[in-house]
Amino acid sequence: MKPAAGQIRKTAYAAIILLWMVAPLFIGKYWTDVLNNVAIYAVLGLSLNIILGYGGMFHMGHAAFYAVGAYTTAIVNTAWGVPVLWLMPAAGLAAGLFALVVARPIIHLRGDYLLIVTIGMVEIVRIALINNVFGITGGANGIFGISSPSVFGFQVNSIVAPAHYFYLVTAFLAITIVLFYLLENSRFGRALKFLCSDEVAAQGSGINTAGYKLAAFVIGAVWAGMTGTLYASKMGFISPESFSFWESVVMFMIVILGGSGNIAGVLLGAALIIGLPEIFQGLQQYRLLIFGLALMIMMIFRPQGILPPKPRSYPIDKLEKNEVSF
Amino acid sequence: MEQFFTQLTNGLAVGGIYALIALGYTMVYGVLKLINFAHGDLFTIGAYLGLTLLTSLALTDHIGGIAGILLLAVMAMGLVGIIGILLDRAAYKPLRTSPRLSAVVSALGASIVLSNTVMLVYGPSTRVYPQGLLPSQVFYIFGLPVPVMRFIILGASILLMIGLYVFIQRTKIGTAIRAAAIDQDAARLMGINVDRVIMLVFFIGPALGGAAGVMVGLYYGQITFTMGWTYGLKAFTAAILGGIGNIPGAMVGGLLLGVIEALGAAYISMAWKDAIAFFVLILILIVRPTGLLGERVAEKI
Amino acid sequence: MKRLLFLILTGIVAATANPALAQDPIKIGLMCPLTGSWAAEGKDMKQIVELLADQVNNEGGLLGKEVKIVIGDDSGDPRTAALAAQRMATREVAAVIGTYGSSITEASQNIYASANIIQVANGSTAVRLTEKGLPYFFRTCPRDDEQGRVAVKTLLDSGYENIAILHDNTTYAKGLADEAKKLLDQKEVNIVFFDALTPGEQDYGTILSKMKTKDPDVVFFTGYYPEAGLMLRQKMEKGWDVPFIGGDATNNPDLVKIAGNKAAEGFRFLSPPVPGDLPTKEAREFLEAYEAAYHTTPGSIWAVLAGDGFRVIVEAIKQTQSTDTQKMADYLHNEMEGFSGLTGDIAFNQKGDRIGDVYRVYRVDAGGNFVLTE
Structure with missing residues (x-):
């Protein structure tokens, strides 16, 4: 019975991946661009998942890291003309450093206190951007004229050809999934999940809880910052309203609705949260109402998220043969 | 100095409203550990229902200004309270035993539903309360003009809060609410009908939010369907600032947040007002990780 | 559950992605914020443009065809606006009206430009929007x-x-x-x-x-x-x-x-002057029709400017007898002059900005009415 179920799942995943890869050939520019948005938010969701899903920290300010990355890209690109994709590591680094500085003092806060502090953080960042902090963020106007990414000299213009951009962002999404899958199954990932389920016991087992939490924050922030590069180069301009508290809420909902702590769940969450409002476009002013209802209903019927993570098992026979490592 | 006192009264007036909304957050949180993100929208609904009742029943014409407004407020509170109970039934009750954050997402969904319902029913434009219902005199304190309504708003908020505090501390039902907040299972064993307590909490919290909505409508005159989100966030901040689950904490947090905003805007920067408020909140939480007055929520290990 | 959802999703995707085959009506897009904080503006914009479209259709349509308004909700948010613009570009619209906020318009500008669609913004006053040299971008509102x-x-x-x-x-x-x-x-x-x-x-x-x-x-x-x-x-x-x-x-x-x-x-x-202060027949008729249809007067001036956006597009189609983007843009840039709009005379310069002294000073009188001064 079990191998069969696993087989079905594998086939389903393969089919979805295949469909995803060929989708832009059939669905036209608009829906390709919807998929681009889904992919961007999938990466954002996955990066938040490290903090919220594995680390269990109530973090509702992820848009702040995303904003730092996007603005780093925009500022450096428009000022010195550095190609945007080269700026990805810089954007990640900036967001990571920012996370290190702000998360350090707040990391020990519990649950809802951390939640409001991260909300405060994202609001402060947005207000700082609007007020043109250091005179470099362009205020409410934002920054325009960001160049589109180029891969080996090939311009990937998401406006003219969303399909080109689709493969770029899909590549980044694929790398993200692989790396985060490895991370999830590493010593680090297991420690994080452990301290999420029982912090006191984790501390008792010699896990440096504060260090791990901080590391989770920084990794999540680095990734969100790099995604900011992709977003800035996609839009060609950025402004503070793209990084509001509501954006953080959207990322939060993606993780929780899809299945906190499960990569496949987060991907599905991104597809639903970003895709559904577009599917409801025809309903015009009613679309958000229906979206809200759908959100409630899905949550009520799948309280653990639509695809919750499976509890990790260590079969005894495999342990003896050293097939499972700690 | 003159500037300081003026800004202090400005801050207290706004803070009183934050505090009133914060009470709803805190009560629900105290019993269910649920951050009810739809609470701000219940406040909006209170303001809109108040407007409908005011214009359709013409209460103030029949039974006089003050009595009419009081009756109006009570009716709006009752209706919003009932909506609160229905909201709990629809969105939160099925998730009682689920992970906490699932209920938060359900609350966010409910918030979208409620605010968009208000938009579709009443239209997206700003709605306006009729004018001239309230006294418009101006007090002079040390030669500073202070509109008398500011005192009435602050007074009404404080009165409602004290009433609630006495109710929770001194009555049998209040004791049951406190017991359920500490340990639901133990409370059940003591013969307390916890479901009834939760229902009551979901009546009182939203009702207070509804009262704040009516007050905002009557005093400021202008209401929009998006205002609940802003007020809700501020009130949540206030509840956390004071120590969530803690009723005096919500009052202190609300008033303090209003004053911080007013003084920060006056002496540091207007445009950075909200950022200053959040910054102070973060500082306070770093020093006192469970809010100013500490939380009143039992932690299970 | 998952596969069922996926099936439903792909089903809806397939259904929506194939636009109706009927090519007959002339489609004009309206991108406006129907949800979010600017929903009030969007609703007014929609009401005004739909009203004007009905008027055109009642008078026999445009080039003998029916005018159909295609509506996209931009939510007042740049990301949603970019999607709405991509969606609009697939709907074979002759031109697009909108939208309200400047940064929202900016998110859509390049998409319409690359799809060769004329865009007439109604509320986006930021200077830089017309300084980019986009050939098909116009706006009925004056600049900051x-x-x-x-x-x-x-x-x-x-x-x-x-x-x-x-x-x-x-x-x-x-x-x-x-x-x-x-x-x-x-x-x-x-x-x-x-x-x-x-x-x-x-x-x-x-x-x-x-x-x-x-x-x-x-x-x-x-x-x-x-x-x-x-x-x-x-x-x-x-x-x-x-x-x-x-x-x-x-x-x-x-x-x-x-x-x-x-x-x-x-x-x-x-x-800019409101329709009630203009002596023209168009303005008077518009106000009467609006009041008859919605029992109120139009709200903000920017929604009325969306109406003017619709009217200049219709005029361009009429005058050039085509829905060809280049011909229409040439007409709007060079030939349109003193067109009688709902907010005064309209003409565009080469950047796509409205020219002429548009602004008036209004004063509120004791009865709460807006009175034109001077």
């Missing part, structure tokens, strides 16, 4: 620098010396405030106060108290009508009688409702 110029002239003509400028940190209000400040700095006046309030709140006592300590002769508020109305009311309560002057975002009858007649009296604002 134009309004800044008129505002400064009005302030100086009234003899004010100590001026407070207040904005709300939105793109539009900040842009206008910056333009006004730039021009005023060159003149012999003091700017005693320059700061932003937070829009969407109810209590502006703090900012009023703070401004009062600077003792300005006048306050130039560049933000929107709800905040303006609240401040007028609250400053009267405080017994402060400084005059307020507003930008065109305060041109909304609700301003007086919020402030009350007494507090609003004497308030002045700049705005």
Whole structure:
């Protein structure tokens, strides 16, 4: 019975991946661009998942890291003309450093206190951007004229050809999934999940809880910052309203609705949260109402998220043969 | 100095409203550990229902200004309270035993539903309360003009809060609410009908939010369907600032947040007002990780 | 469950992605915020454009075809707007009206440009939008620098010396405030106060108290009508009688409702003329039809400007007898002159900006009516 179920799942995943890869050939520019948005938010969701899903920290300010990355890209690109994709590591680094500085003092806060502090953080960042902090963020106007990414000299213009951009962002999404899958199954990932389920016991087992939490924050922030590069180069301009508290809420909902702590769940969450409002476009002013209802209903019927993570098992026979490592 | 006192009264007036909304957050949180993100929208609904009742029943014409407004407020509170109970039934009750954050997402969904319902029913434009219902005199304190309504708003908020505090501390039902907040299972064993307590909490919290909505409508005159989100966030901040689950904490947090905003805007920067408020909140939480007055929520290990 | 969802998803995707095959009607797009904080503007825009389209259809349509309005919701958010524009571009529209906010329009500009679709924005006043050299972009609203110029002239003509400028940190209000400040700095006046309030709140006592300590002769508020109305009311309560002057975002009858007649009296604002003040037949007919259909007068001036966007597009199609983008754009750039709009005469320069003196100064009288001065 079990191998069969696993087989079905594998086939389903393969089919979805295949469909995803060929989708832009059939669905036209608009829906390709919807998929681009889904992919961007999938990466954002996955990066938040490290903090919220594995680390269990109530973090509702992820848009702040995303904003730092996007603005780093925009500022450096428009000022010195550095190609945007080269700026990805810089954007990640900036967001990571920012996370290190702000998360350090707040990391020990519990649950809802951390939640409001991260909300405060994202609001402060947005207000700082609007007020043109250091005179470099362009205020409410934002920054325009960001160049589109180029891969080996090939311009990937998401406006003219969303399909080109689709493969770029899909590549980044694929790398993200692989790396985060490895991370999830590493010593680090297991420690994080452990301290999420029982912090006191984790501390008792010699896990440096504060260090791990901080590391989770920084990794999540680095990734969100790099995604900011992709977003800035996609839009060609950025402004503070793209990084509001509501954006953080959207990322939060993606993780929780899809299945906190499960990569496949987060991907599905991104597809639903970003895709559904577009599917409801025809309903015009009613679309958000229906979206809200759908959100409630899905949550009520799948309280653990639509695809919750499976509890990790260590079969005894495999342990003896050293097939499972700690 | 003159500037300081003026800004202090400005801050207290706004803070009183934050505090009133914060009470709803805190009560629900105290019993269910649920951050009810739809609470701000219940406040909006209170303001809109108040407007409908005011214009359709013409209460103030029949039974006089003050009595009419009081009756109006009570009716709006009752209706919003009932909506609160229905909201709990629809969105939160099925998730009682689920992970906490699932209920938060359900609350966010409910918030979208409620605010968009208000938009579709009443239209997206700003709605306006009729004018001239309230006294418009101006007090002079040390030669500073202070509109008398500011005192009435602050007074009404404080009165409602004290009433609630006495109710929770001194009555049998209040004791049951406190017991359920500490340990639901133990409370059940003591013969307390916890479901009834939760229902009551979901009546009182939203009702207070509804009262704040009516007050905002009557005093400021202008209401929009998006205002609940802003007020809700501020009130949540206030509840956390004071120590969530803690009723005096919500009052202190609300008033303090209003004053911080007013003084920060006056002496540091207007445009950075909200950022200053959040910054102070973060500082306070770093020093006192469970809010100013500490939380009143039992932690299970 | 998952696969079922996926099936439903792909089903809906397939259903929506294939546009109807009927090529017959002439489609004109309207991109507007139907949800989110600017939903009120979007609703007005939609009502006005649909009303005008009905009128065209009742008079026999356009080039013998029916006019159909395709609506896209941009939610007042750049990311959603980019998607709405991509969606619009797949719907074979002859031209697009909209949208409201400048940064929202900016998110859609390049998409329409690359799809060769004419875009006529109605509320996006940021200067840079028409400085990019996009051949098919137009706007019926004047730019911030134009309004800044008129505002400064009005302030100086009234003899004010100590001026407070207040904005709300939105793109539009900040842009206008910056333009006004730039021009005023060159003149012999003091700017005693320059700061932003937070829009969407109810209590502006703090900012009023703070401004009062600077003792300005006048306050130039560049933000929107709800905040303006609240401040007028609250400053009267405080017994402060400084005059307020507003930008065109305060041109909304609700301003007086919020402030009350007494507090609003004497308030002045700049705005393109409203249809009620135009002597033309088109404006009169439009107002009558609007009142008959919706039992109220149009709200903000920007929604009316969306109506003008529709009317210039229809005129271009009529005059060129085609829906060819290049022909229409050439007509709008070069040939349209003195076209009788709902907000005064319309013509465009090579950048796509509206030319001519558009702004008027309005004053609120004791009865709460907006009266044209001069």
